[in-house]
Each structure stands twice: as C-alpha cells, then as structure tokens.
Amino acid sequence: MFTEADRIRAIELYFKYGRKITAVIRELGYPTERNLRRWVRAWEASGGDISCLPRKERYSDAQKHAAVDHYLTHGCCLAFTRRALGYPCSALLIRWLDELHPGKRRIFTGTQNPNAPFRPEVKRQAVRELCTRSESARNIAQDAGVSRQVLYKWKDEVIGDEAYSAMRKRSIPSADEETDVLRSERDKLLQEIRQLQMEHDILKKADEIIKKGPGISASALTNREKTKIADALRESYPLPALLSILHLARSSYFYHRATLRAGDKHAGIRIALAEIFHDNYRCYGYRRLHAMLRHEGVRLSEKVVRRLMSEEKLVVSTARCRRYSSYCGEIGPAPANLLARDFTAVLPNQKWLTDITEFQLPAGKVWLSPVVDCFDGKVVSWSVGTRPDAELANSMLESAIGTLKPNERPIIHSDRGGHYRWPGWLQRISASGLTRSMSRKGCSPDNAACEGFFGRLKNEMYYGRDWSGVMLDGFMQQVDRYIRWYNNHRIKLSLGAVSPETYRQIMGYR
Numbered sequence: 001m002f003t004e005a006d007r008i009r010a011i012e013l014y015f016k017y018g019r020k021i022t023a024v025i026r027e028l029g030y031p032t033e034r035n036l037r038r039w040v041r042a043w044e045a046s047g048g049d050i051s052c053l054p055r056k057e058r059y060s061d062a063q064k065h066a067a068v069d070h071y072l073t074h075g076c077c078l079a080f081t082r083r084a085l086g087y088p089c090s091a092l093l094i095r096w097l098d099e100l101h102p103g104k105r106r107i108f109t110g111t112q113n114p115n116a117p118f119r120p121e122v123k124r125q126a127v128r129e130l131c132t133r134s135e136s137a138r139n140i141a142q143d144a145g146v147s148r149q150v151l152y153k154w155k156d157e158v159i160g161d162e163a164y165s166a167m168r169k170r171s172i173p174s175a176d177e178e179t180d181v182l183r184s185e186r187d188k189l190l191q192e193i194r195q196l197q198m199e200h201d202i203l204k205k206a207d208e209i210i211k212k213g214p215g216i217s218a219s220a221l222t223n224r225e226k227t228k229i230a231d232a233l234r235e236s237y238p239l240p241a242l243l244s245i246l247h248l249a250r251s252s253y254f255y256h257r258a259t260l261r262a263g264d265k266h267a268g269i270r271i272a273l274a275e276i277f278h279d280n281y282r283c284y285g286y287r288r289l290h291a292m293l294r295h296e297g298v299r300l301s302e303k304v305v306r307r308l309m310s311e312e313k314l315v316v317s318t319a320r321c322r323r324y325s326s327y328c329g330e331i332g333p334a335p336a337n338l339l340a341r342d343f344t345a346v347l348p349n350q351k352w353l354t355d356i357t358e359f360q361l362p363a364g365k366v367w368l369s370p371v372v373d374c375f376d377g378k379v380v381s382w383s384v385g386t387r388p389d390a391e392l393a394n395s396m397l398e399s400a401i402g403t404l405k406p407n408e409r410p411i412i413h414s415d416r417g418g419h420y421r422w423p424g425w426l427q428r429i430s431a432s433g434l435t436r437s438m439s440r441k442g443c444s445p446d447n448a449a450c451e452g453f454f455g456r457l458k459n460e461m462y463y464g465r466d467w468s469g470v471m472l473d474g475f476m477q478q479v480d481r482y483i484r485w486y487n488n489h490r491i492k493l494s495l496g497a498v499s500p501e502t503y504r505q506i507m508g509y510r
Contacts, residue, residue, distance in 0.1 A: 002030065002031060006028075006030065006031075007039050009028065010024055010028060010030070010031060010036055010039060011039055011040060011043055013027060013028065014036065014040055021033050021036055021037070024036060059087065059088060063087070064096045064099075064100065065100065066085070067081060067085055067087065067088060067093055067096060068093070068096050068097055068100050068101065070084060070085060071093060071097065072101075074142075076145060076146065076147060077147030077148070077149070077150075078090040078093055078094070079147075079149075080147065081093060122144065123154045123157070123158060124158055126140060126141075126144040126146075126151060126154060127151075127154050127155045127158045127159065130151060130152075130155055131155075131159070137151060137152070195245075198233075198237050198241060198242070198245060199245060201233055201236070201237075202229055202233065202242075202245060202246065205229045205232050205233060206221065206225070206229055209225075209228050209229060209232060210225050210228065210229070219247065221246070223248060223252045223253075223256055224256045224259075224260070226246045226247075226248045226253075226256075227248070227252075227253050227256035227257050227260065228260070229242075229246065230242045230243065230246060230248065230253060231257065231260075239253075266304075266308060269293070269298060269300065269308065270308055270311075270312055272293065272296070272298070273289055273293070273305070273308055273309065273312065273314065274312055274314065276289055276292050276293075277289065277309075277314045282314075282316065284316070285316050286302055286305045286306045286309055287302065289305055289309065289314075290302050290305045293305070334416055334421070334438045335436040335437055335438050336437070336438075337413075337437055337438060337439060337440060337446055338411055338413070338435065338437035339351060339411065339413050339437055339446075341445065341446060341448065343374045343448070343449040344374060345373070345374040345375040346375075347375060347509075348373055348375045348376070348378075348504065348509055349373065349375070349380075349403075349404060349405075349408045349410045350374065350375065350410055350411070351373070351374035351375075351410060351411050351413065352371050352372065352373060352374070352380065352400065352410045352411065352412040352413065353371070353372045353374065353412075353413050353414075353447060353449050353450035354369065354370065354371050354372070354393075354396070354397075354412060354413070354414045354420075354450065355369075355370075355414060355415060355417075355447055355450045355451070355454070356368065356369045356388055356392070356393070356417065356419065357454045357457075357458075358388075359458075359462060359475065359479075361467045361470065361472065361475055362467060362468045362469075362470075363467075363470065363471055363472050363475075364386060364472050365386065366384060366385070366386060366472055366475055366476055366479070367384070367385055367386070367387070367388040367392060368382060368383075368384050368454075368457075368479060369382065369383050369384075369385075369388075369392050369393050369396045369419075370382040370396065370450075370453070370483070371396060371397070371400040371412070372449065372450050372453050373500075374449060376492075376495055376500040376503050376504065377449075377453065377492060377494075377495075377500055378487050378500035378501065378504070379453070379483050379486060379487055380400045380403055381396050381397075381399035381400040381402075381403065382396060382399075382480075382483055383395045383396040383399070384476040384479050384480060385476075386472055388419070390419060390422050390424055390425070392419070393419035393420065393425060394424050394425060394428065397412075397425065397428050397429075398428065401428070401432045401434075404432070409432075409433045409434060409435065410434060410435075411434070411435045411436075411437050412429070412434050412435070412436060412437065413437040413438070413439070413447060414436075414437075414438055414439070414447070415438065415439045415444075415446075415447055416438055416439065416441055420436075420438070457479075457482065457483075457486070460482075461478070461479070461482045486500075487499065487500055487501050488501045488502075
C-alpha cells in the first residue's frame, strides 16, 4: 500500500506538472490514474489537508487467506499463485505469509543462499524421480515442496542439460520425414541456382544491349537501361523476379517501356541540329542553335537543345586559356646563371632579383614588377601597371639604380622574359655597370627567392578577399601600400624578428 508520504509526493508533482497525470505516473511509477484523481479530489475537499486522503485497504482478509492457502497448497510458487488469482505482487504475498504463518518455510532458489532448507540428498532424490518419472513433473515438485521451475533448476545443478538430453529417448525420424527434409533442401538449392543464373543473364544482357562492362552493378544503370534488360529477359524469367533484382519499380518499368515503344520524338530535331552545327564551321553554341531552330519554327527550350547537343557530341572547339608568360623566344644571347640558386648576400645591393607577376581582378588585370635584395629580402623598387610592357620593367630598373651608391654594382638576376632582353633594358644595365644573370628556360626554382616574395604577397594581401567593385587604380594603391608596410613594418624571423628597414639600421647600413 502507499504511505502518506507517497500520496503527498504524487499530489505535489500533479500540481507541479500542470495537472498532467501521465507525467506524474511516468516519473514515480505509481499510482494508477484513477487513484491519483481520487487523492487529488480528497485533498481539495479537505482544504489541502493530506490526512483526509482515503486509506482503504486494497485486499480483504479473505483474499489474503485465499492467496496464502493457494501458495502453500500449489507448490509454493509465487508466480503461479499470482497468475492463478490475479493478485497480489510477490513482495506483498511474502509479507502476508509472514503475517499469517510466521516462520513458515519458503522456497529459496539461489544456490549461494546459506539458509537454503533443502539438503543435497533431497535435491538428488527429486532429480532422480524427475528423470525416471512415471508421473508429471508438477506432481513430483509438489511432493518435494517446491515449484516446477525450482525442480528443473535442481536438475541443471545436479546432472546438467547434456547428461539429461542423453538420458532421454531419442525419436528416430521416419523415412517419409527424411524424404520431406531432403526434398525441401533440394528445392531451396534449385531456387538459389535459378537466382544466380538470372543475375548472370542480367549482366550478360547489360554487356550486349547497353555495352556496359560485365562487372556493372544494377545501381549504376538508369531506369531506361533496366527496362531494356527486363524486356530482353522477360520470356525466360518472370517479370517480378527481374524487377526485384534490378531494383526497378513496376510503374517505372511500364512507363519507360511505353516511352521506348513510342520512339524518339526528337529524332528529326537531332538531324537538323547536326546539319546547322556542321554548316556553320562547328562554331555555334546552344544559344545560336536554339535561335536557328526558332527561325525555322521549332519551339524547344535551351535546356533541351543543350541535352541534345551533348547526346550528339556537338562540341564547340575553344582555345585553351594560357597563363601569362613573358618568354618571347631566344631573341638574343642569354647570360649565364651566376647565382646558381645561392640567394644569400653579406652586404646590401650585391644580388638583386626581379620578375613580373599577374593579379586577376573582376575589373581587369594588374602586373607588378619588383626588385628584391637578397641581403634581407627588402623590395628595393617596384612598379605596378595595367600592361606588362617595357615601360613597366624599365621604370622599375631606373628607380632601383637610383638607390645605388657610386661603388655598388650588384648582380641582377631574372628569368628569360622578353622584358629583360630588349634594347632599352640592356642599355640601362650597361650604363649603370650592373651584371646580368638569368635562370634556365622554364625553371622557376632558379629564381625561388623572388617567387617566394610573390607567394607571401598574394597569401597575405590578395587571396581570400573579395575584389568585386575595386577599381584597378585602387588595387594598385593597395599593392603599393602593402610593399611599403612589408619593407618598414613586417617582421622577419630570419632577421631576428625585425623588418628589413629596421635590420639595416641595426647593422649600420643607413
């Protein structure tokens, strides 16, 4: 029965959950919906006094005595008494037994229970009678004073399942039963063979009709292709089995079957498209072909035209876009590679590197031509423009030469681009006494230090940003601002975590 605290707890949760009875029962596990409503009504009628809740006993004394007598006279089994009478629970029945028959022997099924009332001899005798019984196991259990389930547990403890199975008589199957078993196994094997043969034929038809490889799976086929295979094998196998293996719905099969029988409604349009395409130097795309068909009175969407062009392999040949390259061929003798990938210098203005890089923007293209000093990576001079012409490289060179002292004659290293082989460039190099050095043809690592500067610049300033709406002049100003920041403020770990300009001041070159 429920205590007063149980009732109070249930009523509190009832009002806490907004009078939701199912929530209270789900959390507490008690009481029933009917009891909870009765408790609440009594509590409200008493003005909130919990003592007014009904405390009527659930079972009468006659029911208690009937349950205990049934338990003692029917094998002392709690579960059997509960199933036979419909009440009470095992814990309540044990409490009634202690009240009405204190000290009465109860059945303990645990093997480790020290208070077990049955000795090993009693168990062995009961098991022996069970194995060689001439009456039912229930009667043997009642004679021993235990339930039928406990008797079988004793059997497992004493002799085990294997020994008991050996003691039982084995029924010998008749010849008819063995024949039925063999016949069922034969039918099952024949069905599996037929299934495998059907899958093999499907793969063969996929190779013959659709020109697929022999190892193609059904999932890689379209519904139209599956329909063709099913039609080809329909006379040899039932249609439901074919559709099941092909994973094709019956409605899809009949839809594509009707479409295939109706023929290609675009057959004439395919021929017209091919004629228009080949008669116009194979340069018309789907928009022009769509316009030509409209002039001829054919109404089709552009998507259909594109699909038909793809199926008929009507592809317009286009020139492949090439990246920018300043190499114009061997227009003159090229100097040797004097640096040989040694990009270190002990003094400023000993080794210079130069190259040209390209920036692609929505507004157009911008080119940058810098001179990088190998001593500390400082950008000695630079020029930014919208055309990669001689003026871009020559203005950069003149600005760099203007920073030299009278006794400084650096080596200037570049690739084999045409900017560094034109007469204007050669004249300025000769007049200033500089020494030319060039990389090998198509070998960017020979100018790796300059390429590394381009990579840092683009990673930090160019890539990952939206340049839509930025004009070319504004972008060139941003490149100029970045290079000035690079020289004066950006620290380099190789220089002791200072900028190139600060490093030169520390070393006394300013």
